[in-house]
Amino acid sequence: xxxxxxxxxxxxRQLVLPNSQERYFGLHWKMERDELQVITAQGACTGSHRAxxxxxxxxxxxxxxxxxxxxxxxxxxxxxxxxxxxxxxxYIAALAEGRTFLAQQNSRVPASSRSSxxxxxxxxxxIQLDREVRGIDEISRWLDSQxxxxxxxxxxxxxxxxxxxxxxxxxx
Numbered sequence: 001x002x003x004x005x006x007x008x009x010x011x012x013r014q015l016v017l018p019n020s021q022e023r024y025f026g027l028h029w030k031m032e033r034d035e036l037q038v039i040t041a042q043g044a045c046t047g048s049h050r051a052x053x054x055x056x057x058x059x060x061x062x063x064x065x066x067x068x069x070x071x072x073x074x075x076x077x078x079x080x081x082x083x084x085x086x087x088x089x090x091y092i093a094a095l096a097e098g099r100t101f102l103a104q105q106n107s108r109v110p111a112s113s114r115s116s117x118x119x120x121x122x123x124x125x126x127i128q129l130d131r132e133v134r135g136i137d138e139i140s141r142w143l144d145s146q147x148x149x150x151x152x153x154x155x156x157x158x159x160x161x162x163x164x165x166x167x168x169x170x171x172x
Contacts, residue, residue, distance in 0.1 A: 015051035029071030
């Protein structure tokens with residue numbers, strides 16, 4: 001497991017793992033289903049791919065994550081991004097190592113229960129989607145504010161990457 005130099009937005013946990021108080025969680029892309037896989041001491045689930053991609057691809061974080069094998073639509077992950085929420089640190093770990101670490105953690109928060117009422121479930125999903133969209137904008141603004149902390153050369157590369165994504169019509 002190795003420390004990776006990224007900044008972790010204050011909204012990230014709630015967007016990729018709503019209603020969770022987990023200290024540690026792992027993130028990687030699941031090629032088979034083309035979605036974000038979130039792993040905790042409680043097990044695995046799907047997370048907000050939009051929030052993850054905004055975090056991962058942001059010019060502040062992308063230089064540190066570009067050579068990590070976190071998976072993609074075309075390649076299976078061999079590593080995960082392991083987040084220590086309390087310390088606001090991120091580590092790269094081999095998938096097996098990260099899963100073992102997370103399985104050893106004691107979570108004090110029971111898994112949230114889902115409503116059996118379809119109307120309540122739909123309303124909750126729409127509220128969560130609205131929070132996610134607003135949260136992604138907050139993540140982008142917060143990460144943009146952290147650009148000054150990059151070394152000059154990385155800052156320049158990050159600005160070029162941001163400009164290229166905008167020219168290609170990609171999300172920022």
